[in-house]
Amino acid sequence: xxxxxPIIEWAPLAPVLIVFAAAVLxxxxxxxxxxxxxxxxxxVALALVAxxxxxxxxxxxxxxxxxxxxxxxxxxxxxxxxxxxxMVMIAVFAALAILLFSSRVGGDDAFAPLAAAxxxxxxxxxxxxxxxxxxxxxxxxxxxxxxxxxxxxxxDTLILFIVLELISLPLYVLVALSRRRRLLSQEAxxxxxxxxxxxxxxxxxxxxxxYGGAFSTSFTIIDTAIVQYHGRxxxxxxxxxxxxxGLLFKLGAVPFHAWTPDAYQGxxxxxxxxxxxxxxxxxxxxxxxxLYLAVHRFEWEIAPVxxxxxxxxxxxxxxxxxxxxxxxxxxxxxxxxxxxxVLVAVTSFEREALSAAVFYMLAYGLATLxxxxxxxxxxxxxxxxxxxxxxxxxxxxxGLGRRSPWMATAMxxxxxxxxxxxxxxxxxxxxxxxxxxxxxxxxxxxxxxVLAAVVAVFFYVRVIVLMFLTPVPEDLKDAVEVTESTxxxxxxxxxxxxxVLLGVVPSVVLDLASNxxxxxx
Amino acid sequence: xxxxxTVVDPMYFVVLATILFSIGAVxxxxxxxxxxxxxxxxxxxxxxxxxxxxFARSHRDVSGQALAFFVMVVAAAEVVVGLAxxxxxxxxxxxxxxxxxxxxxx
Numbered sequence: 001x002x003x004x005x006p007i008i009e010w011a012p013l014a015p016v017l018i019v020f021a022a023a024v025l026x027x028x029x030x031x032x033x034x035x036x037x038x039x040x041x042x043x044v045a046l047a048l049v050a051x052x053x054x055x056x057x058x059x060x061x062x063x064x065x066x067x068x069x070x071x072x073x074x075x076x077x078x079x080x081x082x083x084x085x086x087m088v089m090i091a092v093f094a095a096l097a098i099l100l101f102s103s104r105v106g107g108d109d110a111f112a113p114l115a116a117a118x119x120x121x122x123x124x125x126x127x128x129x130x131x132x133x134x135x136x137x138x139x140x141x142x143x144x145x146x147x148x149x150x151x152x153x154x155x156d157t158l159i160l161f162i163v164l165e166l167i168s169l170p171l172y173v174l175v176a177l178s179r180r181r182r183l184l185s186q187e188a189x190x191x192x193x194x195x196x197x198x199x200x201x202x203x204x205x206x207x208x209x210x211y212g213g214a215f216s217t218s219f220t221i222i223d224t225a226i227v228q229y230h231g232r233x234x235x236x237x238x239x240x241x242x243x244x245x246g247l248l249f250k251l252g253a254v255p256f257h258a259w260t261p262d263a264y265q266g267x268x269x270x271x272x273x274x275x276x277x278x279x280x281x282x283x284x285x286x287x288x289x290x291l292y293l294a295v296h297r298f299e300w301e302i303a304p305v306x307x308x309x310x311x312x313x314x315x316x317x318x319x320x321x322x323x324x325x326x327x328x329x330x331x332x333x334x335x336x337x338x339x340x341x342v343l344v345a346v347t348s349f350e351r352e353a354l355s356a357a358v359f360y361m362l363a364y365g366l367a368t369l370x371x372x373x374x375x376x377x378x379x380x381x382x383x384x385x386x387x388x389x390x391x392x393x394x395x396x397x398x399g400l401g402r403r404s405p406w407m408a409t410a411m412x413x414x415x416x417x418x419x420x421x422x423x424x425x426x427x428x429x430x431x432x433x434x435x436x437x438x439x440x441x442x443x444x445x446x447x448x449x450v451l452a453a454v455v456a457v458f459f460y461v462r463v464i465v466l467m468f469l470t471p472v473p474e475d476l477k478d479a480v481e482v483t484e485s486t487x488x489x490x491x492x493x494x495x496x497x498x499x500v501l502l503g504v505v506p507s508v509v510l511d512l513a514s515n516x517x518x519x520x521x
Numbered sequence: 522x523x524x525x526x527t528v529v530d531p532m533y534f535v536v537l538a539t540i541l542f543s544i545g546a547v548x549x550x551x552x553x554x555x556x557x558x559x560x561x562x563x564x565x566x567x568x569x570x571x572x573x574x575x576f577a578r579s580h581r582d583v584s585g586q587a588l589a590f591f592v593m594v595v596a597a598a599e600v601v602v603g604l605a606x607x608x609x610x611x612x613x614x615x616x617x618x619x620x621x622x623x624x625x626x627x
Contacts, residue, residue, distance in 0.1 A: 118612040118613045120613075172602050172603075172606065182613070186610050189606050190606050190607065194549065194562070194603075198561075198562060201542075201562050204565075205538075211573060211585060212575075
């Protein structure tokens with residue numbers, strides 16, 4: 001028995017390798033343990049440079065790519081235009097998220113000074129007074145980003161499992177590290193971990209069954225095996241459904257969405273922004289590759305399941321968002337609904353859907369990062385006059401337009417983009433996504449999607465009314481303050497500008513996205 | 522090479538693995554102790570490992586056995602993170618019951 005070692009094309013892996021190298025370097029910096037302020041600056045600079053360099057390298061590869069794509073590791077990891085455009089998007093989202101990670105309000109960042117100390121304990125108070133900081137969050141985030149970028153290239157069920165865990169494990173830890181409301185944060189992390197591990201295990205069992213039926217874990221071989229091996233299709237089909245559960249979980253599709261509101265509410269807000277924008281984009285990219293390359297011959301069998309899931313996701317996300325009183329939780333349910341909207345496009349199994357999904361996730365991710373950046377700036381004022389935790393109750397947002405006109409206006413732009421109002425990126429995103437589904441005969445799905453989108457306008461506009469048309473309540477006059485720290489203000493500015501630009505002149509990005517609608521098997 | 526007569530029909534393994542997988546899934550979904558839930562996840566992962574190894578033998582394809590090693594490593598990494606989270610939660614609440622810590626609702 002001999003093993004042939006595969007030939008690996010290293011060059012297309014450059015963006016991913018840059019991020020992983022920076023993550024490892026970050027760990028080395030942690031072990032060298034310099035003074036807190038040096039460590040912080042080093043880590044922030046390293047993470048920002050790495051993510052921006054990764055985005056630039058991926059963009060460079062796009063411009064020099066010969067033909068449709070390169071096979072990096074045989075047919076198991078593939079670098080084509082589709083994966084490159086997702087990689088650029090994820091790296092840019094990550095860079096924006098790093099800016100949020102690094103922001104400090106009143107001298108404190110969003111993360112616990114000493115994660116090992118119990119909340120409210122003497123150790124925690126001491127750690128906080130000494131100004132300790134948990135700068136491990138930067139390398140952890142980088143590992144996750146590297147995984148997400150790799151996720152878009154993977155064309156093999158087992159590598160997909162490993163990368164899925166690579167993305168998730170750092171996220172479980174990051175969710176538990178909130179500085180304020182730590183009990184909530186720890187509970188969210190445990191729930192996210194248990195449900196995430198459960199979904200990964202279901203995915204793996206599916207991959208094992210597919211291996212049994214198709215004799216391989218490669219997407220291309222699975223695709224041909226579905227036609228060739230008569231009598232084993234049942235194994236592959238059952239395996240496919242189980243594997244889809246794992247991927248839909250990451251997307252937060254109903255009925256695998258239960259973790260989303262808890263994790264989004266409990267996590268430190270920068271982490272929520274990162275998870276909501278980047279993880280979801282990576283999940284959509286991998287879902288598309290799996291559906292379109294490995295199991296598209298099961299279209300007739302899977303499509304009804306996916307249709308049901310898409311409809312349930314849109315309805316549950318929209319209806320549950322209406323009754324929320326916490327802004328983070330409301331945005332979490334809204335992100336579930338957006339997962340449903342993008343599924344509407346993906347389930348059409350048409351080439352058009354590939355570019356629609358890219359544009360949709362870009363519009364959604366930008367608005368999400370911006371919205372959570374604003375959430376992180378609205379703070380409660382504690383009794384001794386210092387800035388406390390985030391004011392996430394919707395009541396506390398009343399009259400925000402008067403407290404900080406710029407932040408409130410930007411938030412309004414993001415909410416309008418979520419709602420899909422013309423002249424914002426969200427409108428174009430919804431239009432191309434629904435058009436892709438409509439053109440392939442999925443009109444019943446589009447009807448439900450449009451209805452859900454109309455209902456969703458209600459709760460987005462409600463927040464805008466609350467910010468601009470409701471006066472500041474007397475008892476909350478001094479209890480809430482809007483800070484405008486540099487990092488988050490920059491993120492809010494960039495994302496608001498991009499949201500409007502993509503809504504007014506979408507053609508440049510739409511052209512790029514339609515060039516990217518090629519999957520190399 | 523493996524003699525022909527020692528190869529067992531892989532369908533027996535599919536049935537056994539499905540039973541193990543279901544026991545694990547039920548443990549995660551119904552038991553209220555976080556450690557037991559974690560055990561359930563491990564059982565589910567090992568059910569998949571059993572399938573990989575069984576199919577590798579019946580397909581006469583070593584790659585399935587190699588896959589099982591990857592899964593073991595990932596499972597170990599997952600336990601590290603899971604136990605760390607459970608310990609921090611236990612320190613703050615003195616309980617690891619999944620029914621007790623319920624601040625997140627709706």
